[in-house]
Amino acid sequence: MSTAEKFRSISPAEFFYRNKEIAGFANPARALYQSVRELVENALDATDSHGILPEISISIDRDPNKTYVYRITVKDNGIGVPENYVPDAFGRVLFSSKYVLRQTRGLFGLGAKMVILYGQITVGEPAEIVSATINSKKIYKYKIMIDIKENKPIVLEKSWWPNKTSWHGTIVKVAIEGDWGKARQKVLEYVKRTAIVTPYANIVFRTPDGEIKIYQRVVDKLPPPPRETKPHPHGIDLEMLKAMISETKTQTLLDFLSEEFQGVGRVLAERFITKNNFDPNANPKTLSKDDLEKLVRALKEFNEFRKPRSDHLSPIGSDLIKIGLSSILKPEFVDAITRKPIVYEGHSMIVEVGIAYGGAIEPVEEPLLLRFANKIPLLYDEKSDVAWKVVSENIDWGYYDIVFPAPIAILVHVCGTKIPYKGVGKESIAEVPILENEIEEGVRHVARSLKLYLARKQKEEEAARKAITLIKYIPEIASALVVFAKSNPEPVNVETLESKLFELVKNRFRDSLKNISSPRDVVLSVE
């Protein structure tokens, strides 16, 4: 169990109010989708990142009088928000957890606050937050609005009641302007794809139309939670360096470099300082802008630092991907692979690829691509995503015996502390060569195993076809032979002959007769 999150403000709410498109609130439909997304991702971060099997319920209600008003309620069983943090956590536009890095789902570190802000602008009702931390004796309820100019929470109401059931978790309820008709398909798809990568969660989703979608937990295994890590010298920029220096307690450049970064020990820090003629004893807080720029460049160019670590990342894992794909898509074949970590601009990344084939999957003209970044489904801008380029251009599916239309889905998950998104929407990942290559290798790996499976299946089918070719004639042959069996010392009947003939076929085609136990399983009555 981790301790409570630490929060720190980064920029005024007003900025996002004026630039809500950036955060994905461009129109009522997109805003509804984005709101569900933010709240669900918070709920998941509050659970699986802390070792709790998620119980998430989502409901969207349409206001009976004002049809453009929707009330979204998301409930989780996570670690809850400590009583004194609730207003800031939901009412101040913040950036979480100092300057340490962690792989989180939240894209902008804005999450729920943006939803509340948007709701306030479009509908004007306060948001309702109910929360209790683990072992809390009380459950708290807040009604909150945001003071946009001041970027601070306004608490309209606060109450509590005894926590008799030892419940912990958070319930967020926000009223926003939305358009369910236009958002429906994307929202449903989003929840479904979320369920694919969280097969350890129970997710219940009630739509404004009263449809209820239930995704049952199919496994009790959680992926390891992501851990915080220090920045790697190759992955910082000027802004980040300034922020780190303002936070650090170290007094010298040597200490600063060897204590606040990963991949840098004392020896390496000294070598770096000597090589670049820095003053090891300079207090970092006194460095000029020029010094800082020079330091950033030097850090990027020095290639003796140890590689960025990846043990703080939290891939889903090939087992969970297989379980998720199986339980949601109900295919006949799945496979998945978690690739070795790669490093891009000082950040480590892990690529995971899954494949699902046949079964309940509808045949499609191009592979159904399920993209995820840090466990979040990416639904927009598919065609400009590196993963799309891989599955649609780089891979010759014919080589893997896949002829379209084919019932095939490819899952691509990229996780890392910094993902090279394309554009501000963060809905697609850029075509970075190292990443493209990694995805391609992953897809090739699972495609190879599909090819093997199909070849084996075809062989088995062929054997089964042959076996049935024989079995279907057994009753006919047996009833002919019984006519010539009169001279046998023991009386012979048709059933004996049928089962003997079936034995013969079974011995020849042992493995392909799994679910056939007698000729009568194959031959049906003509009436």
Added chain:
Amino acid sequence: MAMEQTKKFISSVDIRARIKAAEKFNEVFEKVVKAVLNCEEPRLVIPKRTLSNTIYDKEKGLLLLGPATFERSFLDVKEARKFMQTLLMAKIIYDALINNEYPTIRDLFYRGKHSIRYRDHKGRVEEENTWDEQKESDSVLRDIEVLVNLLREEMLILSKEKGKVVGDMRIRSGDDVIDLSKMGHGAYAIEPTPDLIEFIDVNAEFVLVVEKDAVFQQLHRAGFWKKYRAILVTSAGQPDRATRRFVRRLNEELKLPVYILTDADPYGWYIYSVFKIGSITLSYESERLATPKAKFLGVSMTDIFGDKNKKPYLSESERRNFIIKAKKTDIKRAQELLNYEWFKTEKWSKEINIFLQKQSKLEIEALTGKGLHFLMDTYIPMKIQTQDFIE
């Protein structure tokens, strides 16, 4: 009970034939039952009925089945359907044998044809017929004939009869004696099981087989067989098995020479060769059906056109009246005949080459056109006397 009643009216000859055939069936198919009961692969070893396994035996002058056999196993995916059909056919024939029935090959086809409903390897329900066309059932019937070494006639399977015979002879058919000289204007229809016929006595010097029924009737009513002490037979076109077997017995058992009279065209020649040598599809039966000593009396190309030491039977003007231009198919057929081993003789090469050169054919009726008596009293006797025939 009804069966017992019926049995009283069945000839003893048939009953003996049935018992013999049923025993043979038991002998062959009990082995298959034993194999199945011992969990061994059930197989049928069947002589091959292909052109490649058809051998022309110069010695005997017969088309015979060679020694090659093939195995039809139930466990062989490619053969399984045929295996099933073979056993199905065997059962139907056996049932008919012991129930005193006389099925035709068409009956066998209908008795065995029904649907098998089954679930395929993908779970779809499919239907398949034991056999779809009579071609298939006829083919397994032939397999059974060579497998149990019995002709269909010996299994009491009947085929439509078209051969007819008249002449001064007595035979026993079933339990009756029939006098072939007392058939009035009609004739005795050769029964489908000629092996069950018993020859009682005969007064004749040769057998004349006429391809065409119409010509047979004219010769019969004109008293040809009385006048020339002949047994007169017609096959009414392509000869059926019964007619061939009957002619063979006349030749073999009664030592009567057999002369065959057909149209002067490749189809007529082939009819002659079926009588004499056998047909390719039924080579396994030639040994019993063919008459290797049969002679081709006519009508030959030299009868029409003559050659350096033979005057033609027709004048040039008569020729022009009766000659028909050969069709493409006739030419093609004639070229095929040239490839058959048994047509590769001096006389036949000459015959066929004249035809290919003149591209003309002629029907027997041309000779009756010249006058029935010309055919009866001049053409036929003179050809026999001067030994102007092809052996």
